[in-house]
Amino acid sequence: MNPDIHGLWPALLLPVSPTGALDTPRAVAHAQRMLQAGCDGITLFGTTGEGPAFTIAERTGLLESMLGSGIRPDQVIVTITALALGDAITLGQHASRLGVHRQMLMPPFFFNQPRDAGIVESVSQVVRGIGDDGLKLLLYHFPFMSTFGFSHAAIAELVQRHPGQVVGVKDSSGDLAHSLALAQAFPALAILVGAELHVAPTLCQGGSGSINGLANIAPRLMRRVMDAPAAVAAADEKLITDLLALLSAKPGMPFVGVYKAMLAEQTGDAAWLHMRAPLSPLDSDELQTVRDGYRALGAALDHV
Template sequence: MTTPRPFGRSLCAMITPFDASGALDVAAAARHAVRLVADGCDGLVLNGTTGEAPTTSDAEKTALVRAVRKAVGPTVAVVAGVGSADTRHTVALAREAERAGADGLLVVAPYYSRPPQPAVEAHFRTVADTVDVPLMLYDIPGRTGVRIEVDTMLRLAEHPRIVAVKDCAQDLAGSTKVIANTSLAYYSGCEELNLPLYAVEGAGQVSTVANAAPEALRAVLDAFDRGDTARAARINRLTLPLVELMMASGLPGAVTAKAVLGAGSVRAPLQDADPQSVERLRRARETLLAHRDEWN
């Protein structure tokens, strides 16, 4: 079996920079996007959780997609988050992102209202029927309160424009079943599962930590693809201290990613990291980068 990778292997769930006044900084976003691609990212996922999508306006989301599309050129996959709790709003966001140049759409399960599975399925089908670009479904029940169940995923895989999944369900057995029975490209959205999911024919990763260390995260997949699983595991272990601080320290990934990069403030209700957390994050990143020779 050849694993489908419609958006490449190593994608970054990109931060959304704001300027000193709190406005969207498209120039900073473009610069960051170019750096990420230069450092090994195949694609960029915009307007997601790490991109602070709950606090950006529809116009800002569209402007970000346009700016990044222009900055990275036509060969880099740009996937735009368009999820909301309202199917009509999601459809409107999807159409705007497509017009702005997105290659694909990240569509989260509708949250808060916790619809039953037939309604979840109908939501995704409605969006997929509306646009001409492919969809990556976003399964993150810890945030949405609703799972995209395995049987639902198996049915949705039959839709020609539903091609991928960002998998944050923490259910490796369920994901393996879908991978084995469909052509859906499964991208890990939880860094601790990047390598395990890849080993069962996942497509790759959509990573928050890639904002800070894209080369290291890609190197894990590169080593695995060369058949050097021991090296893949070793590099993966080197990333863990930074992964834990960015993703499991009690601070949201948007906060830790901006903190470690010195990339400005987050929008309320999120709050910037305290100085001690910033220092720990930066030390962990410096330690990881000091081992660059081990993965080059």
């Protein structure tokens, strides 16, 4: 595994109030639960964490609270994705000053299908702007969300421009062949996958770990996969499949809302049901479907 970033880093769900304000105490407590359950660290303000919907002040403030609670800087990957490159630089500089050198960046997503040259230059400007020799940047490849991603040529160019600073790719393509190709093409980089069922096969082919949403619900389950990717128990694989099936139990449900509904059911804390606009909570029928499906898994959930 790549020494810069490896292991299990939940894409942290973030609790909000009914009006969408960040609930810092719940967020810190959830992060600490993830670490206590055996995760290597946490990932803040990614897609699962509704990150782009929060302001710079909210994001920097929560990071400071996380570190103030005793979470170490090396236990955090902070996502610095922002519409304006200057905002991404501000977020990156702030994290670096606090010792959080592990950072993740999605390419700008407000222009449709930019050329590789523009994608490379935008990331390069952010890296130069942050000005941190110790930066360990993951390129966040999520073409479904951003409408485009990082080609192999763009990755290679960025690694050449910023050796030791651009250290890997977080692959949220949901395409196992794509993840395996990344691991094969870039053996010196950290390749972390988002699709839970692809974690084991990618690890077996040289991948470094995973940043995923299901780890919020089942950190011990995903830890077992990480620890023995070549020998995942059939029961664990089935449980992952069954939990992921809840994401599409009814059509059109936002995956963040489903994960929050599962966490609310697991913890008995309905505050997890709130979402930050423009996302909205599940409706009553959707919520009941997720709850019923989660409860139906019964004793299999005892060790998640």
